[in-house]
Amino acid sequence: MSREDIQKLLGGYATHTLTAEERRALFEAALDDQELFDALAKEQALREVLQDPPARQQVIEALGPAREPRPARAWHWLRRTPALAMAGLVVLIVAGMVLRLPKQARHEVIVADAVSPQAATPQSGAPHPTTTGLPENALPLTLSRKAKQTARLPESAALGDQHVLSEAANKPAAAPVPSQPEAVGAMRQLDELTKKSQAPQPPPPAPSANFVVGALPSASLSRAKVQTITGAIADIKYTVVLKGADGTYTPAPPGNVFHIGDSIRIQAEPAAAGRLSLFRRGAGGDWEAVSSLDVENGQRYELPSSGGIESPTPAHLELRLLFSRPDQSSQAMLPRSDAAAQQAGAAGYAAIKIELEFR
């Protein structure tokens, strides 16, 4: 599909009008076309309103009753009002005849003037005003009657047209289109998706084959369970650091027990430039953003950069360290010698799972 064709599909996004193939074509194009993606994003508000079946029905009702297709409307009109149709036909015929008469008369006058001007009037030259104030050749009534007997007038087209019209009017209209079926189930993909997400989630799947599950040094696992999930992206070095009495953060010693009141940070050293974010799962299960930074290759960062992660009560804390690197196009600008960055370019992000126990 051309870009122009893809643009035409945009109108079907909010109303769920697209077929599966059209939807795929539109979304694939949008991933590579910012303008198209923005246009889709702007349609999202409308889509969400129309996704709700009662709202959709309300809009349908606001549109008013459905009209029948044009051929069916014409057919019903003729069937319901045959007398009116016949009357219309007669009016057309009569109108055609009436229109034809003046034309003939005018033709007669012209022909008569052209064929026998001398017979019409003995005077020649410029027309002279008559007693009525009109030129003489403006009063050719008797003359035209004479000419009518001798002159051969061309066939009037009006009669022919009228004949065609009559035929058209008598022609049976196209068969009526069957009435529209009940509204097709409006909700498609996203409805199912929403239901899926609202349903109780199955336990998280085991990491897929290309993921590596790693861990912090075993000494710290007794109190801080840290699970690393990385894709093809280069590893991010990270450490749990604990605030000491002097206010500085240092790596938590092996076997350290986290207590209520302890302040913790995550120290990270990414292998490529990108965006690093730390999230914490809240009491309601939602992920809360703790801190986010633009990072450079090989530099060390602490998240959060101010304050720390604490727990006022004994708790099991779930954290996620999310690293995203710029897309492939910006990777092309990286120096070739930056092997780690090249490797990091193989995938776009890494999510690191960190679990901490506070007692």
Place this chain on the structure above:
Amino acid sequence: MHRPVNSVEREEILLKLRERIVAFAASRLGGDTAEDLAQEVLILLHEKYNHVNQLEELVPLSLQIARFKIMSLRRKSQRHGESTQVSIADIQLPDLDADPATLVERKLMLEHLTRAVGQLGERCRDLLRLKLQGHDFAEIQKRMGAQSINTIYTWDHRCRKQLLELMGGDWEPEKR
């Protein structure tokens, strides 16, 4: 019906989505906020919607999350009387369950929409009705007796433009 998508393909899709969301959000919010918003969409897709693999599902879902986040930021900044630059520490990730504010906004938009569609011409009303009844463009072409599907696309483009104008240039009344 859906083509199986492996984890690498999914990651590629998510990465592209992230970049598109950053650019879209940057035009409405600000550079840093846009980056943060995209990260939040990504973590949600990674954690909560890990079972969603298909492109046909991921794109609308990410748009929905991004919009939800943008709306939340806007509401928050309006409440605080601030600019759109909101600290990420203040942002909660959406659960996508409709909160009262979202419901009110949708209701308002529906009211505007129902008023506007009543002012459309007959052809546009017919076209929109068929779309809302779930017919695809090919079916609509047959039902409306159009000679080609391009005619339907053209009508649809004009009708949407007209509807958007009737709604004041944006689907969402809040922005006006």
